[in-house]
Amino acid sequence: MSYLRNCWYMAAWSDEVEAGGMLARRYLDEPVVLFRDSGGKVCAVHDRCPHRFAPLSKGKVENGTIACGYHGLTFDGCGKCVFNPHGKILQSMAVKHYAVAEAYRGIWIWMGEPETANLDFLRDLSFLETAPETAFSKGYLCGHGNYQLFVDNILDLTHVDFLHASTLGSGAFTRTRAKVAETGDRVTILRDCLDEVPSPLMRSIRNITEEDRVDYWNNVEWSPPAVMTLSGGNVPSGADREGPLNNMNTMNAHIVTPETGLTTHYFFATTRDFAVDDAEFNEKFARTRNQIFSTEDEPMIRAQQERMGDKNLWELQPLLLRIDEGSVRVRRKLEKMIEAENSTRS
Amino acid sequence: MSYLRNCWYMAAWSDEVEAGGMLARRYLDEPVVLFRDSGGKVCAVHDRCPHRFAPLSKGKVENGTIACGYHGLTFDGCGKCVFNPHGKILQSMAVKHYAVAEAYRGIWIWMGEPETANLDFLRDLSFLETAPETAFSKGYLCGHGNYQLFVDNILDLTHVDFLHASTLGSGAFTRTRAKVAETGDRVTILRDCLDEVPSPLMRSIRNITEEDRVDYWNNVEWSPPAVMTLSGGNVPSGADREGPLNNMNTMNAHIVTPETGLTTHYFFATTRDFAVDDAEFNEKFARTRNQIFSTEDEPMIRAQQERMGDKNLWELQPLLLRIDEGSVRVRRKLEKMIEAENSTRS
Amino acid sequence: MSYLRNCWYMAAWSDEVEAGGMLARRYLDEPVVLFRDSGGKVCAVHDRCPHRFAPLSKGKVENGTIACGYHGLTFDGCGKCVFNPHGKILQSMAVKHYAVAEAYRGIWIWMGEPETANLDFLRDLSFLETAPETAFSKGYLCGHGNYQLFVDNILDLTHVDFLHASTLGSGAFTRTRAKVAETGDRVTILRDCLDEVPSPLMRSIRNITEEDRVDYWNNVEWSPPAVMTLSGGNVPSGADREGPLNNMNTMNAHIVTPETGLTTHYFFATTRDFAVDDAEFNEKFARTRNQIFSTEDEPMIRAQQERMGDKNLWELQPLLLRIDEGSVRVRRKLEKMIEAENSTRS
Secondary structure: OOOOOOOEEEEEEHHHOOOOOEEEEEEOOEEEEEEEOOOOOEEEEEOOOOOOOOOHHHOEEEOOEEEOOOOOOEEOOOOEEEEOOOOOOOOOOEOOEEEEEEEOOEEEEEOOOHHHOOHHHOOOOHHHHHOOHHHEEEEEEEEEOOHHHHHHHHHOOOHHHHHOOOOOOOOHHHHOOOEEEEEOOEEEEEEEEEEEOOOHHHHHHHOOOOOOOEEEEEEEEEEOOOEEEEEEEEEEOOOOOOOOOOOOOEEEEEEEEEEEOOEEEEEEEEEEOOOOOOHHHHHHHHHHHHHHHHHHHHHHHHHHHHHHOOOOOOOOOOOOOHHHHHHHHHHHHHHHHHHHHHHHHO | OOOOOOOEEEEEEHHHOOOOOEEEEEEOOEEEEEEEOOOOOEEEEEOOOOOOOOOHHHOEEEOOEEEOOOOOOEEOOOOEEEEOOOOOOOOOOEOOEEEEEEEOOEEEEEOOOHHHOOHHHOOOOHHHHHOOHHHEEEEEEEEEOOHHHHHHHHHOOOHHHHHOOOOOOOOHHHHOOOEEEEEOOEEEEEEEEEEEOOOHHHHHHHOOOOOOOEEEEEEEEEEOOOEEEEEEEEEEOOOOOOOOOOOOOEEEEEEEEEEEOOEEEEEEEEEEOOOOOOHHHHHHHHHHHHHHHHHHHHHHHHHHHHHHOOOOOHHHOOOOOHHHHHHHHHHHHHHHHHHHHHHHHO | OOOOOOOEEEEEEHHHOOOOOEEEEEEOOEEEEEEEOOOOOEEEEEOOOOOOOOOHHHOEEEOOEEEOOOOOOEEOOOOEEEEOOOOOOOOOOEOOEEEEEEEOOEEEEEOOOHHHOOHHHOOOOHHHHHOOHHHEEEEEEEEEOOHHHHHHHHHOOOHHHHHOOOOOOOOHHHHOOOEEEEEOOEEEEEEEEEEEOOOHHHHHHHOOOOOOOEEEEEEEEEEOOOEEEEEEEEEEOOOOOOOOOOOOOEEEEEEEEEEEOOEEEEEEEEEEOOOOOOHHHHHHHHHHHHHHHHHHHHHHHHHHHHHHOOOOOHHHOOOOOHHHHHHHHHHHHHHHHHHHHHHHHO
């Protein structure tokens, strides 16, 4: 499988890698181990000792270095051997390392050559960092299905009306045509639903009925390789969207990273501008979201992938609908970027 | 794998597909979903939405149509799109459908082009339909092993003497040479065992001992693709086979349908002309049969397939015995039919 | 995968095949069933009936022959058909058999042509046979990983200092350079550790502390295909190694046989010259060893294989250290033997 390499993939939430701990995870089919050096900086190296190919993650992290648990070769966060119990350290005793950045409560890995890593390419997600704890939640799941199916899922929110009909859907997204736009390397998908039926979740939060009407809007913004924000809100039908009492805005991140060609790391987070200090609501809201992603989205994408087998989307000649505009643009854009990258490399 | 397509495969027992319900099952490596239209007629369509390839069986059946659970495209039993929530319905919005027939308590699917479906090719199994409830039972299992191994198993009943020695076997089938005959597209295998040892099951039903002698007979009749009836009976040695008190006849169906090249849908049913009103006996008899098929036949065929790996029977050069006559004739016949069908198609 | 065939592989411990019983096991990717003939001699035949390819191990052993459980063909230990319930016995009714030897509490199988089997090639392991019961234990596990990784594991005992640091390791093996030698078809790896830190297990057995010093030695001796002995001992630092009170010698066998290219039968045994009559110590010592092999060695080798995927060691260009000398010599030696055997055959 061909991936975009010169870009930042989300590797983990920051708190998944403690000082002195490690996290073994596969990205783009490569086994990687993350750990922190003695200064607390996150490092990433190939999770395979160059000696006999034991996973370094079966060893231990000590003083910010990682020692193989089989015969003891020890490496620093740049992959340089710093201890060979069996003789001299040679230049060749190195393990591949990856550039890593830590920002916005997350750890980001650059899968191309570390020298080419460029922080300018890291998407600004500072809203995640500044969110108050009682109005923030995040989660992770490792799902079955190619990562692009997880991207498609967010880029076409009409699925909400069918797959999440009992919580997030009311038919409004399906009834409202999206505006798709491209700016630089971003693709945005805007929906403005006027005088619409509130979703079950909205009814329960706003304490309104199915007869009440609301205005909804949401804006999905994709950037490569697979980072999406989803901001949205709603007000009683016709009310001022900027009004301090009425608006209920959430700001969400949906970030996916290929584990293998058929499995995906799915990171998600949400913050909001209502019930900001309500820890109980926050907890319940997080639980509902986790539940939806793990029992509705992931199983559908898994089933979709199962039906697609080892074919890619185009080979199967999908029947495209107008709702696919966003995801098709993103797929085409990403394909071009991968192609460009591959032609540069060769 | 190459299959005969222009023929009726058993898809399910009728009661497996309720009104408003659906059944997802794979036939000949193709995922299919069965459901009933508003008139109760069974329909079968490819279990993969042409839009984004979600299984339609993860959606819902309403008013005799099936709606995709991901983005809502809805199809009728002929695979025609009848509702597109996202725009106009175009001619191209269709999902492959299959011709289906319902008869003899079963649902039958034609895996070739629906236009070529021909009810004349549906084997008459009306004895299943007319059987009284207290003298009838049926079952289903999904077994490991190519479907032809399940066919071979029935076409050579000497296995009963070894594999089912504690219930159905007494050595009589092994001691008695079978007469194999071909008429049209049928292959029949007749055995007439005279003055023979009764099987353990027969002893318990007739309340006789191992010293008693009986006459047994049975007739296996195969028709393509893999439909077999097995009629048989027994009387005290030398007694009139048509006599009203002595004969104990059963009439059975063993019908198999490839799920994949290595797994098989196995449908079985039995009726009889003795203890016809005895519901308790009926229940016990059904349980014994289920037990035998699932704990003796299926595990043996699974093990056989495991040893064969991905080779077919001929590649492995089996040591053929005279007991293989029936199954070899059937295999050759089916191979010719498949070859003929393929040459017509191309 | 290419294996050395004209040699003795350990197939089982003798007590794994009882009179009248059988043992189904795969060697070098071939399914084999072991059983005893009427004289008690162990026999081995291909575990696949030549008729319909059912595993013979699903049949039964009677009077030293094995009968297929599907249609009753019966074979003796040489693979000759001795009973065909369905007709005459023909010359062609045979199943492949293997030469087998029983010695040193074990059963050994020759995977080449039985006529070429040569008992001279069976490594003398009589120490296993003569060991008193209270100073002997043996075990078996089926591990994941190519058999050569299991061999490498023993041929480089420095792993003990890292993988078994809480029991067998003290750093002594790592600090002491091994002497590797080749004599005929043997490779030996000697280590003589002087005035060294005792291992945790040694401390507990000798009732000494970490401050005490000992002299250790060990000698690993490999012979093809994958039979290794490991003899070793220790004395208080500077003491007479032959002294009757001080020395604590163990003599061990580590024998591996490929099950498939990625899984391995691992047979191990130990005897000793101390606490010889102490059944309780014997039991505890055996438990500790089993624990180490199954919870430390096997998982590491499994993880190593997982990282290697379907590549062999050389393709991955391992970073060789001086501790790899023994295992590299053995790999090269075995490769040459396999090559020689293959060139003879063709």
